[in-house]
Amino acid sequence: MAIERTLSIIKPDATRRNLTGKINAKFEEAGLRIVAQKRIKLSMGQAGKFYEVHKERPFYGELCEFMASEPVVVQVLEGEGAILKNREVMGATNPADAAEGTIRKEYALSVGENSVHGSDAPETAAQEISFFFSGLELVG
Ligand code: RTP
Ligand code: MG
Secondary structure, eight states: OOEEEEEEEEOHHHHHTTOHHHHHHHHHHTTOEEEEEEEEOOOHHHHHHHTGGGTTSTTHHHHHHHHTTSOEEEEEEEEETHHHHHHHHHOOSSGGGOOTTSHHHHHOOSSSSOSEEEOOSHHHHHHHHHHHOOGGGSOO
């Protein structure tokens, strides 16, 4: 399988509870390498733009408010089949449905406050990485 890069976000519910290190350990144990990382606070406008695909969904407003409520850690994960592998490590969107050992099973609070975001396909991964990181921040 090809080496891929994917965009990950450690969400406000997790940064607030000081879980960045524990979540990063899950990525590293799964063979994902953190090749770029920064802690930022999103504005409502930035959160709205990032989640624009969901703008017709009933939870859009709540989701944007949550993502802009406190700092997040945005990161680029690299590895073999990184996009799918990250989704596996994250677990299902709703922690009640997430498999044992996944980040969301262990740490998510609810379907909304679910600790992590991960890109869902190669096209969205490329778009989402360039939303947060410049070429200079991405070492080859
Ligand atoms: P993500 O994009 O954050 O990696 O999560 P995902 O693919 O597993 O889920 P997605 O369907 O893309 O939804 C994006 C985020 O919106 C929030 N959400 N809230 N209240 C609700 O029913 C609801 N459904 C989704 C979650 O924070 C979800 O991760
Ligand atoms: Mg998604």
